[in-house]
Amino acid sequence: MEPNANNNMHPDNCLGITPMEVHKVVPPPHRSTIQKLKSKLKETFFPDDPLLQFKRQPLGKKWILAAQYVFPILQWGPNYSFKLFKSDIVSGLTIASLAIPQGISYAKLASLPPIVGLYSSFVPPLVYAVLGSSRDLAVGPVSIASLILGSMLRQKVSPINDPLLFLQLAFSSTFFAGLFQASLGLLRLGFIIDFLSKAILIGFMAGAAVIVSLQQLKSLLGITHFTKQMGLVPVLSSAFHNINEWSWQTILMGFCFLVFLLLARHVSMRKPKLFWVSAGAPLLSVILSTILVFAFKAQHHGISVIGKLQEGLNPPSWNMLHFHGSNLGLVIKTGLVTGIISLTEGIAVGRTFAALKNYQVDGNKEMMAIGLMNVIGSATSCYVTTGAFSRSAVNHNAGAKTAVSNVVMSVTVMVTLLFLMPLFQYTPNVVLGAIIVTAVIGLIDFPAACQIWKIDKFDFVVMLCAFFGVVFISVQDGLAIAVAISIFKILLQVTRPKTLVLGNIPGTDIFRNLHHYKDATRIPGFLILSIEAPINFANTTYLKERILRWINEYETEEDIKKQSNIHFLILDLSAVSAIDTSGVSLFKDLKKAVENKGVELVLVNPVGEVLEKLLRADDAHDIMGPDTLYLTVGEAVAALSSTMKGQSSSYV
């Protein structure tokens, strides 16, 4: 090495770092194990610090804040004005016109009596209005949760042969879904739904949309004997094997209304101001088709109708809940899956509109609200409900200001339940099918899929797995596969952390990745690596092998070796956020291994916890002596190259 290498490296080294005057790495301030545990638990479960607002408040104020925390209605209720109510009543009536036909349709999707869909649009919105913190969420049954609930329960119980048991299991599943949702919120485990990433959800929703649409072939084609399976292959083969059952009247009617609904949707998408076109179209279709059937007595010409519906409000159903017996496992499993899916939808919808209007939605609080809504729902003849994306969007566009729009919707549904049920007697099933297809088509998000392809190929693969898993295997398995792949990716990132070779950007003491910044240069005699992950049992073996390979490669690259042998291995630990016992022994092993090659191991900037553990393990001060621990790479290089210079001048 040239004797003036150090000066070459730092042509304008006047930062106050002369080679001998370096900044010390100090251990972080002492905290006891209890303190550490406490702060870790706080960061894990209370990242939003919900108690912050209670600090430094008088006791009375604290009680008021607590009540407002549990019942957000107390926050906005006192300031509610007639002006807000005018907006809410318009939006409430709009979503009611959507909620009534969708409620009936989704209940049929879940193989439940159509009236349960209306029951579920009456009680839950009232509960949510009191407990929920989103101002735009329109609450009620949704397509995907209905699909999953129906398909999981149908595996064991037939809704045709044993309708009462099926209904009981549906309510019980709803109870467990609500219990699970509320517990997630209460135990502040909301991060579990974060594992359903955006990519997974896009693939999953598109797959579910396909599955739901295929199910509608039954009513759209007028088939009476239809498969009970959900997959693409059995449904299509069932539809084409029963070609003799196809009814041209049904197909014609379905086609006309489907075109009408899709056109209405198209108009509203082009001009968001015309949101009422797509919002009103389903109800209009129901009314029109019912009149048509009634006028032409079409029910006698191959068009199946809903039939007589019972009038009256929700009967109590707590005596129908199953807490033991042979179906308990099925009910709990169904509750878990539908609970997590509907929670994800509800929270995502709430967050989307909160971000648009710039207010905060507290995830854990929302979980408790949605959970309680389902628990209460399960006792009042409702099945799983959550915030629906399409209806919430209409609610938002119609100018909803508070959760009062949900109350307005609920009252409208109540009026329907009390007085208007006989009108639905002649509503044809084919129109309900068309309404469902139009609603779920919106779940297929091509632009988002393209964006994912553009940004991250791996996420795209995950998305495809979710989509094809749902379409070809089953809704739950598709979801499970996609989540497993996503978690595997995280584990792979931890198992195979990146090690970057750093070089000096000339004229500075900045060190950056040699393979990224082409003007960065190696410093003769130094191999500088940055480790970009926590060091733990899962990656110590890899890291040791990889670091030794970097040294080998350095030594075989001849143009580098010409300049100087490697004297120092500098590990920049700035990005190592945590370490465990295996990680600590990595440094001991590594030190021994590189010393055999005549290389000295130098550590730079271990952060708090990492430094602490290294110090505790390093009784003999053999890893971290005064010459092997520096605060910055620049200081380490400056200090060490002067000793190297000193050595070479004394040896040469």
Add this chain to the structure above:
Amino acid sequence: MEPNANNNMHPDNCLGITPMEVHKVVPPPHRSTIQKLKSKLKETFFPDDPLLQFKRQPLGKKWILAAQYVFPILQWGPNYSFKLFKSDIVSGLTIASLAIPQGISYAKLASLPPIVGLYSSFVPPLVYAVLGSSRDLAVGPVSIASLILGSMLRQKVSPINDPLLFLQLAFSSTFFAGLFQASLGLLRLGFIIDFLSKAILIGFMAGAAVIVSLQQLKSLLGITHFTKQMGLVPVLSSAFHNINEWSWQTILMGFCFLVFLLLARHVSMRKPKLFWVSAGAPLLSVILSTILVFAFKAQHHGISVIGKLQEGLNPPSWNMLHFHGSNLGLVIKTGLVTGIISLTEGIAVGRTFAALKNYQVDGNKEMMAIGLMNVIGSATSCYVTTGAFSRSAVNHNAGAKTAVSNVVMSVTVMVTLLFLMPLFQYTPNVVLGAIIVTAVIGLIDFPAACQIWKIDKFDFVVMLCAFFGVVFISVQDGLAIAVAISIFKILLQVTRPKTLVLGNIPGTDIFRNLHHYKDATRIPGFLILSIEAPINFANTTYLKERILRWINEYETEEDIKKQSNIHFLILDLSAVSAIDTSGVSLFKDLKKAVENKGVELVLVNPVGEVLEKLLRADDAHDIMGPDTLYLTVGEAVAALSSTMKGQSSSYV
């Protein structure tokens, strides 16, 4: 803000960074998706770059290197000398004297005929000598794998009522264990065994030692009716409920030999040069006890003996392997569990002694060697074998130089099998029990447990879970629980990444954690955060909440706010090694959220992949404009505080 704040901050800013002259963040050199995929696959599966040595070699040399790669014996064989052989013969005979009694004992632990233990000490060492790359590994049956094999198979088949089927299942399990091990090596998935961390292994081995020792109560107390369960509670209750079966002669004999063996072990541990004391003690015990039994006809006085053993070498057993039938699932599961456990032991032992003697052991190659050894073993009446820790230590201490010591041991076992089998007829089972107890006591590593407690409390909890899981539930479940907790910890670290608040270390442009370096100071108007994990679907929600909370806290800390409102949020992304689509949208959301508070979002040093993805997503250049992307925190602060100064001077 004071107009000269910028000068205050950088009293000696002469690095060439005037506020307007900053270093650009450039995108990394372009690589196609295929290139990226290729390099990612290489880093994941070939971190040691096994093909490096083949580069720039003539074809003939390449063939030789390839043959040497597959058969390491070709590497060291040609240089083998008589001097090495002298060392190997001593160590080989030493480990043989240990292997014969241990082989018989461990086969009994697995409920197999004692002779299978000797068969397993004959063929596998020969195979390993050809394929293995460790010079110290002593191959043969080991206690933990024997315990697991026996206990898993006994759940379905009784070794007493159906000994032939039991033997067939044991060989089949061995086949699948070997197949699994070899595939892991071939597919370069060796990192799977890394998930058994050191902490897990210490807890697991201690638990297994307790379980194995408890099993020996049967032979040590001379009980004939003993439970088939493994847990602490059923075994102890079985031992004390059959108190009438206890035989004082057996207990006396067992006690004497146990004391003798433990003393011998103690001597060797105190003075490693006397390794032959503990190495020879088991064989001496067997000989002594056999003579005693023969002399006193003790087999008629309540001391149970091994009985007649068949002479002759391993019979073939490939016709006994089960590849179908009702037990296939059990056999595959047993193979998987014993395979992974014995692989972990073998690799760990190989690496330990390789590190001591400073040579390399290639994990994936070792897996193939151990796997093939078991596949061949399963066809020649051997059950699961691997490198045993205790015997390898003796081998190392006895001066083994190459795998020839395994060949010497194998030949010794062969001689025993051919000529010496009748001598074991009167060997009492109680001595075998004492030998097992002495061997497994070495698996309990108190000092390592203390060290783990000192360094990492969480690892200690994982260790305890493994220990108590093994002792009270079952060997497999204990292991599974501990692995699940460890993986959960990794996921938690990713789900709840650290965000550090950085401050400036006065007189430098170094920025470090404010809560660690007490002399670091906040820069008025700036909130500087460093994110310490990849940003992905699992943590975007948390990160957004947490960063917004940092801003809130900043604004409520009055002594800071007095100085200046927050103008810039600087995110140092140096430690963010990867990002996905959810992560990309975090920045868009965050920008919007902080802009509403009048704060500008500034990014610092996104590394290769992260920068690339952000650029691809940021069509509108709204995240990363020229004033919102810097190479270092220092440059960002310098440049931005000058604009802030400019603003305030023009506004004030």
